Amino acid sequence: MNKRVVIVGASHAGAQLASSLRQEGWQGQILMIGEEPFAPYQRPPLSKEYLRGEKNADELLIRPAEMYIRHGVELLPGRCVRSVDRTAKRVLMEDGKSFDYHKLALCTGARVRQLEVPGADLPGVHYLRTLADVDAIRTRLVPGCRVVIVGGGYIGLESAAALRKCGVEVSVLEVQSRLLARVTAPQVSAFYQRIHAEAGVVIHTGWSVVAIEGEDRVTGVVGADGRRLPADMVIVGIGVIPNVELASQCGLKVDNGIWVDEFASTDDSDIYAAGDCTNHPNRLLGRRVRLESVPNAMEQAKSAAASICGRQQCYDAYPWFWSDQYDLKLQIAGLSEGYDRVILRGDADAGRSFVAWYVCGDKLLAADCINRPKEFMVAKQLLAGALPVSVERLADESLDPKLILKI
Amino acid sequence: MPIIHYIEPNGAEYEIDVPVGHTVMQGAVDNMIDGILAECGGVCSCATCHCYVDEAWYERVGEPQGAEKMMLEMVVEPEPTSRLSCQIKVTEELDGLVVRLPPSQY
Numbered sequence: 001m002n003k004r005v006v007i008v009g010a011s012h013a014g015a016q017l018a019s020s021l022r023q024e025g026w027q028g029q030i031l032m033i034g035e036e037p038f039a040p041y042q043r044p045p046l047s048k049e050y051l052r053g054e055k056n057a058d059e060l061l062i063r064p065a066e067m068y069i070r071h072g073v074e075l076l077p078g079r080c081v082r083s084v085d086r087t088a089k090r091v092l093m094e095d096g097k098s099f100d101y102h103k104l105a106l107c108t109g110a111r112v113r114q115l116e117v118p119g120a121d122l123p124g125v126h127y128l129r130t131l132a133d134v135d136a137i138r139t140r141l142v143p144g145c146r147v148v149i150v151g152g153g154y155i156g157l158e159s160a161a162a163l164r165k166c167g168v169e170v171s172v173l174e175v176q177s178r179l180l181a182r183v184t185a186p187q188v189s190a191f192y193q194r195i196h197a198e199a200g201v202v203i204h205t206g207w208s209v210v211a212i213e214g215e216d217r218v219t220g221v222v223g224a225d226g227r228r229l230p231a232d233m234v235i236v237g238i239g240v241i242p243n244v245e246l247a248s249q250c251g252l253k254v255d256n257g258i259w260v261d262e263f264a265s266t267d268d269s270d271i272y273a274a275g276d277c278t279n280h281p282n283r284l285l286g287r288r289v290r291l292e293s294v295p296n297a298m299e300q301a302k303s304a305a306a307s308i309c310g311r312q313q314c315y316d317a318y319p320w321f322w323s324d325q326y327d328l329k330l331q332i333a334g335l336s337e338g339y340d341r342v343i344l345r346g347d348a349d350a351g352r353s354f355v356a357w358y359v360c361g362d363k364l365l366a367a368d369c370i371n372r373p374k375e376f377m378v379a380k381q382l383l384a385g386a387l388p389v390s391v392e393r394l395a396d397e398s399l400d401p402k403l404i405l406k407i
Numbered sequence: 408m409p410i411i412h413y414i415e416p417n418g419a420e421y422e423i424d425v426p427v428g429h430t431v432m433q434g435a436v437d438n439m440i441d442g443i444l445a446e447c448g449g450v451c452s453c454a455t456c457h458c459y460v461d462e463a464w465y466e467r468v469g470e471p472q473g474a475e476k477m478m479l480e481m482v483v484e485p486e487p488t489s490r491l492s493c494q495i496k497v498t499e500e501l502d503g504l505v506v507r508l509p510p511s512q513y
């Protein structure tokens with residue numbers, strides 16, 4: 001057999017893996033199988049430009065479908081892999097077909113966490129992970145309709161911002177006492193709360209949804225204290241669950257993600273994994289993580305492709321992420337977990353531009369940069385070099401951000 | 408269709424037809440040229456689509472503005488003709504454009 005790599009999952013990780021395999025000089029076949037009926041597309045715009053109606057589906061494609069063919073990547077969209085037979089080195093499809101592999105790459109990503117309350121299956125309750133999800137939302141949006149967003153994380157807030165631009169009424173319900181509680185400092189939460197309030201979004205924190213009401217469609221949500229909010233549509237954004245079932249069913253190690261090493265290899269040396277579905281070690285952080293971001297999917301996919309081609313390329317990049325809401329470009333470098341101090345550069349209480357540096361001792365752990373692209377690049381360099389930081393310099397607005405690097 | 412020349416740090420050269428209106432970044436990604444990563448998909452948030460515009464072309468391509476300019480100041484190994492390729496729209500006038508890719512996008 002002409003050696004074949006089978007990639008399961010056709011999204012950010014899968015698309016990069018296919019491309020990097022060709023760059024690494026892989027001569028054999030590449031077969032990419034994806035459950036969604038499209039060529040790989042960009043997910044981040046789903047809660048941004050696409051929800052606002054500023055981009056069409058073709059513009060979301062990572063590359064046009066015919067480019068895969070041109071580079072010898074066979075794409076099977078709309079098809080689901082049901083199981084993996086590691087002894088026969090074969091994937092079995094839902095329709096009974098099967099494909100042999102020489103090497104297998106699991107890029108199965110994540111799926112949304114479902115809201116488990118009475119009424120959550122009523123028409124009008126939506127999630128936001130796929131193109132089909134957003135199409136379903138968009139066809140039902142009419143000016144003036146009342147949308148309740150459950151979850152005050154990045155996806156919930158980006159959706160709120162996009163929906164305000166579509167002229168609908170938006171409320172956000174967050175169970176924690178502040179927005180973005182899991183990922184940012186109180187000052188950053190307060191900033192986003194102010195910005196959204198200024199844009200007319202009604203925010204309820206400490207609000208836990210216990211039921212969704214309606215006869216044959218959503219009419220409202222009910223909170224733990226019995227309060228009710230009317231709603232024509234509910235969008236749930238309460239996190240994701242990694243798709244690990246294929247891996248666990250075939251006996252690979254799984255623990256909050258498919259267990260891989262720094263070269264994206266599972267405990268079967270013919271099977272690799274990359275993206276939202278993996279749990280991997282990060283040398284720079286000194287621990288294992290499961291990340292949900294495009295850069296993570298792409299960089300890990302590159303390591304996986306190198307491994308498949310017999311070259312070792314350690315994946316140990318610092319995590320980073322971005323989020324666009326209104327005119328605000330938030331760029332986040334690092335992970336803030338474990339900080340002992342937050343240092344602000346700029347004014348978070350007024351205006352629309354500042355940095356929150358998360359510091360532990362004299363080391364930077366992370367930075368939330370709001371409309372501060374230069375500081376973001378500085379933060380990446382501080383992290384990559386594990387450079388000591390001076391609190392005074394981080395906070396000193398009169399100093400060119402470049403000079404923060406000079407100790 | 409305009410042709411864009413991409414030169415990898417190892418000297419490998421690609422001649423790619425890129426439709427007018429597309430970006431120089433998209434031309435590379437479409438054709439699986441990995442020297443341009445484009446992690447943010449072209450929204451000027453990542454600076455992993457850095458390229459050096461050939462000096463003969465720099466004036467026609469133009470200077471970076473705003474967020475692009477600020478991020479370019481801090482990329483690894485910036486040069487006077489550095490640009491983020493997602494911010495360069497291909498036009499008929501750019502037919503023949505030559506861009507070199509940096510050794511690393513991090």
Ligand SMILES: Cc1cc2nc3c(=O)[nH]c(=O)nc-3n(C[C@H](O)[C@H](O)[C@H](O)COP(=O)(O)OP(=O)(O)OC[C@H]3O[C@@H](n4cnc5c(N)ncnc54)[C@H](O)[C@@H]3O)c2cc1C
Pocket residue numbers: 008009010011012013014033034035036043044045046047079080081082107108109110111128129130155243246274275276277291292293294295297320321322323324
């Ligand atoms: C609305 C939204 C906004 C986001 N914004 C940002 C952002 O601004 N910045 C950022 O960095 N990240 C953002 N993310 C996160 C980012 O999109 C993900 O981290 C990224 O998509 C992960 O890519 P992946 O390839 O690992 O997995 P996924 O994108 O989850 O793709 C996995 C694919 O595999 C398919 N699949 C799974 N199982 C099977 C099977 N058995 N057979 C066949 N196919 C299968 C799935 O259908 C899916 O298409 C956002 C995500 C969402 C939903």
Ligand code: FES
Pocket residue numbers: 432444445446447448449450451452453454455456491492493494
């Ligand atoms: S693609 Fe991210 S800045 Fe150009």
